[in-house]
Amino acid sequence: MIRLENVHKTFGDNQVLRGFDLEITRGTSMVIIGGSGTGKSVSLKCVLGLITPDSGKILVDGQDVTKADRDAFLARFGMLFQGAALFDSLPVWQNVAFRLLRGSLARPRDEAREIAIEKLRRVGLKADVADRFPAELSGGMQKRVGLARAIAADPEIIFFDEPTTGLDPIMSGVINDLIREIVVEMGATAMTITHDMTSVRAIADNVAMLHGGKIRWTGPVAEMDASGDPYVEQFISGSAEGPIEAVR
Numbered sequence: 001m002i003r004l005e006n007v008h009k010t011f012g013d014n015q016v017l018r019g020f021d022l023e024i025t026r027g028t029s030m031v032i033i034g035g036s037g038t039g040k041s042v043s044l045k046c047v048l049g050l051i052t053p054d055s056g057k058i059l060v061d062g063q064d065v066t067k068a069d070r071d072a073f074l075a076r077f078g079m080l081f082q083g084a085a086l087f088d089s090l091p092v093w094q095n096v097a098f099r100l101l102r103g104s105l106a107r108p109r110d111e112a113r114e115i116a117i118e119k120l121r122r123v124g125l126k127a128d129v130a131d132r133f134p135a136e137l138s139g140g141m142q143k144r145v146g147l148a149r150a151i152a153a154d155p156e157i158i159f160f161d162e163p164t165t166g167l168d169p170i171m172s173g174v175i176n177d178l179i180r181e182i183v184v185e186m187g188a189t190a191m192t193i194t195h196d197m198t199s200v201r202a203i204a205d206n207v208a209m210l211h212g213g214k215i216r217w218t219g220p221v222a223e224m225d226a227s228g229d230p231y232v233e234q235f236i237s238g239s240a241e242g243p244i245e246a247v248r
Contacts, residue, residue, distance in 0.1 A: 001024055001025065001026040001027075001060065001061055001156075001157065001189040002022070002023070002024040002030075002047060002058075002059070002060055002157070002189065002191065003022070003023050003024075003057075003058070003059045004020050004021060004022045004023075004043065004046070004047070004056065004057075004058050005021060005056055005057040005058075005059075006019050006020070006021060006055070006056040006057070007019070007020040007021075007043070007046060007053045007055070007056030007057070007058060008020075008053060008054045008055045008056055008213075009039075009042055009046065009051065009053045009054055010054055015213060016039040016042045016213055017039050017042060017043060017046070017053065017056075017213045018212065018213030018214055019056075019213070019214050020039070020043055020056070020210075020213065020214060020215060021214075021215055022043075022208055022215055022218065024189060024191060024206075025189075025206075026061075026189055027187050027188070027189055028189060028190070028205040028206060029180075029183050029189075029190040029192065029203055029204055029205045029206070030190065030191050030192070030204070030205070030206050030207075030208060031191075031192045031193075031194060031199070031200050031203060031204035031206070031207050031208070031221075032191070032192070032193045032194075032207075032208045032210050033193075033194065033195060033197075033200060033207060033208070033209055033210065033232075033235060034195070034209060034210035034211055034235070035195065035211070035235070035244060036195070038210050038211055038212070038213070039210060039213050040193035040210055041161065041193060043193075043210070044159055044161065044191065044193055046058055046065075047060065047065065047159075047191070048065075048074070048077065048079075048159070049065045049066065049068065049070065049073065049074075052066065060073070060076075060157070061076075061156075071103060071104045072104065075099075075103075075104055075105055075153065075155075076155055076156045076157055077155050077156075077157050077158070077159065078149075078150035078151055078152070078153065078155035078157070078158040078159070078188075079150055079158070079159045079161070080143075080146050080147050080149075080150040080158070080159070080160045080161065080163055080179075081146060081161055082161045082162040082163075082165050083165065083166065084134075084139075084142040084143050084145065084146035085146065086134040086142055086145060086146060086149075087134070088133065088134055088135060089133075090133075091130065091131050091132065091133055092116075092120070092129050092130050092131070092132050092133070092134065092137070092145050093113050093116040093117065093120070093130035093131065094116075095134065095145055095149055096115075096116035096119055096120060096130075096145060096148045096149045096152050097112040097113060097115060097116040097149075097152060098149060098152075099149075099152060099153050100112040100115060100116070100152060100153060105153050113130070115152060116130060116148070116152065117130050119148040119149075119151055119152050120144075120145070120148050122148065122151070122182070123144040123145075123147050123148045123178055123182075124144060124174075124178070125141065125144055125145070125148070129141070129145075139166055139167060139171075140167055140168075140171035140174070140175070143163070143164075143167060143171070143175055144175070144178070147163075147175070147178060147179070147182070151182055151186065154186065155186075155188060156188060156189065157188060157189045157190070157191070158182075158183065158186075158188050158189075158190050158191075159190075159191050159192070160179060160190065160191070160192040160193070160194075160203075161192075161193055162193065162194050162195075162196075163175055163176070163179060163192065163194065163199060164176065164194070164196050164198075164199050165196075169198075172196070172198065172199070173198075173202070176198065176199050176202035176203055177202065179192075179202075179203050180202060180203045183203070190203070192204070197236060200221065200224075201221065204221040205220065205221065206218065206219065206220055206221065207219065207220075207221050207224050207232075209227075209229065209231050209232045209235065211231050211243075211244060216229060216231040216232070217229035217231065217232050224236070230242055230243050231243055231244060
């Protein structure tokens with residue numbers, strides 16, 4: 001469903017992606033792990049077409065992302081942003097239905113609200129949350145609203161950017177379980193970037209280790225602990241010793 005071939009991206013003197021290669025099979029959940037500043041978010045933005053790579057090729061369902069019609073292309077995606085990224089001035093239901101109220105996916109207002117409430121229920125929130133504002137919700141509830149927004153338009157592909165950042169272990173577990181259930185239920189292709197190994201084990205079918213702008217290892221999550229790859233082993237263990245240098 002998603003293929004990146006020898007992708008390079010530089011910002012000034014900073015070489016972020018240096019020959020990034022990755023394939024994500026349709027209907028599977030890929031989790032990219034790696035330290036801060038290794039290019040995880042940049043790779044995601046390149047797939048979405050928000051950043052244009054300097055060289056290389058990115059295909060989504062066989063289509064070059066740089067040549068795709070933007071509205072039709074982005075309509076295939078859902079996104080759960082780090083920190084939920086809700087609009088403070090809009091009530092919850094309008095946050096969830098944001099894409100259903102405008103553009104090529106626009107629905108009548110009453111229908112968009114009904115869909116929003118249905119998606120809120122799917123992530124475990126009651127209908128009375130719909131008319132509240134984000135500031136009235138806890139961090140865990142905001143994250144659920146962000147997840148409801150990500151699935152509101154029934155996307156084929158869903159991206160999750162650090163889905164459990166800022167959440168306590170119990171709420172992190174709830175979010176991980178919801179993500180896994182929803183991805184399987186929808187048959188969606190998922191791409192997640194995270195450094196939370198609990199999330200990796202909960203939601204991944206396959207894992208890719210990113211360091212130095214390249215994928216160092218990729219394989220099924222069940223093989224991750226026995227990968228034999230020094231980058232993966234150091235990242236999983238959290239050891240200061242290994243090929244990944246700690247930034248001081």
